Amino acid sequence: xxxxxxxxxxxxxxxxxxxxxxxxxxxxxxxxxxxxxxxxxxxxxxxxxxxxxxxxxxxxxxxxxxxxxxxxxxxxxxxxxxxxxxxxxxxxxxxxxxxxxxxxxxxxxxxxxxxxxxxxxxxxxxxxxxxxxxxxxxxxxxxxxxxxxxxxxxxxxxxxxxxxxxxxxxxxxxxxxxxxxxxxxxxxxxxxxxxxxxxxxxxxxxxxxxxxxxxxxxxxxxxxxx
Numbered sequence: 001x002x003x004x005x006x007x008x009x010x011x012x013x014x015x016x017x018x019x020x021x022x023x024x025x026x027x028x029x030x031x032x033x034x035x036x037x038x039x040x041x042x043x044x045x046x047x048x049x050x051x052x053x054x055x056x057x058x059x060x061x062x063x064x065x066x067x068x069x070x071x072x073x074x075x076x077x078x079x080x081x082x083x084x085x086x087x088x089x090x091x092x093x094x095x096x097x098x099x100x101x102x103x104x105x106x107x108x109x110x111x112x113x114x115x116x117x118x119x120x121x122x123x124x125x126x127x128x129x130x131x132x133x134x135x136x137x138x139x140x141x142x143x144x145x146x147x148x149x150x151x152x153x154x155x156x157x158x159x160x161x162x163x164x165x166x167x168x169x170x171x172x173x174x175x176x177x178x179x180x181x182x183x184x185x186x187x188x189x190x191x192x193x194x195x196x197x198x199x200x201x202x203x204x205x206x207x208x209x210x211x212x213x214x215x216x217x218x219x220x221x222x223x224x225x226x
Contacts, residue, residue: 004031005124008051010042010068011086012060016109020055027117039063043071046078052124054083056103058094066098073102073204082205084123104205126198126205153216158200164218166193170206171213 007030009020014037021032033049036042039056040063046054054072058065069083085098085106098106104123107116156164169179180190194206203209213219 002029004029005053005120006031006033006049006051007120008032008034008036008042008045008049008054010036010039010054010060010065011057012037013057016057023113023116024055024120030117030120039065039068039071042068043075046072046081047075050078051081053120054081055120056083056085056098058085058087058098064094066094066101069098069103070101082123082126084119099207099211102204102208104207123205153218155201155212155216156218159197163193163197163200166190167197167209167213168219170194170197171210171219173210 007024009017009024009032011017011020017035017037021035024030024032033051034045036045038060042054042056042065043063054069056065056069060068063071065085069085072078072081072083082104083098083102085103086109087094087106088109104126105119107119111119156167159167165183166179169182174182176190176194177187179185179194180187183190185193194209197203198205198209201209201212203212
């Protein structure tokens with residue numbers, strides 16, 4: 001039996017932290033290894049316990065979830081830790097900045113409990129963006145916002161033509177199954193393409209692929225529309 005996925009909960013509300021702790025610990029394959037009351041404590045605890053996933057609130061005192069996410073993702077000691085943003089509003093303006101800071105995805109706090117547990121497993125594996133019901137709207141808004149840092153298109157030079165095509169579909173919020181259907185290939189082949197793109201671009205996960213695709217101009221606002 002594999003070790004449980006280690007989870008750190010960061011939220012300034014004690015009742016919220018307690019609820020998430022009980023929920024996460026109710027799953028045999030998940031384990032809460034720490035709780036933080038603000039972003040600064042989340043960063044410090046992450047360095048101490050090195051969780052697989054941090055459930056991160058955005059609006060917290062001392063240090064908000066965005067700065068905490070940036071610090072955790074940018075620290076070599078916690079480089080493999082994934083951050084899952086939890087927000088009250090599906091289009092909270094801070095969510096976009098959190099993704100730019102390196103968050104692997106986001107969910108609403110009123111998400112179904114089973115869906116949240118599944119999301120933690122997904123984010124730990126780095127397999128997909130979360131909250132599919134709002135992912136496309138998120139991507140459209142993400143793409144339309146000005147970014148102070150643009151990525152050179154040359155970053156995509158290592159990709160083949162097919163891999164660029166796959167990256168574009170990932171940036172539109174498509175799952176591996178949807179990419180397979182779109183390109184008339186098997187889901188396994190789609191997954192392989194996505195994995196190779198992530199490897200070549202040194203991307204942590206699909207969320208970072210989405211950011212890179214927009215930042216370098218491969219995909220532009222409107223491309224995500226059906």
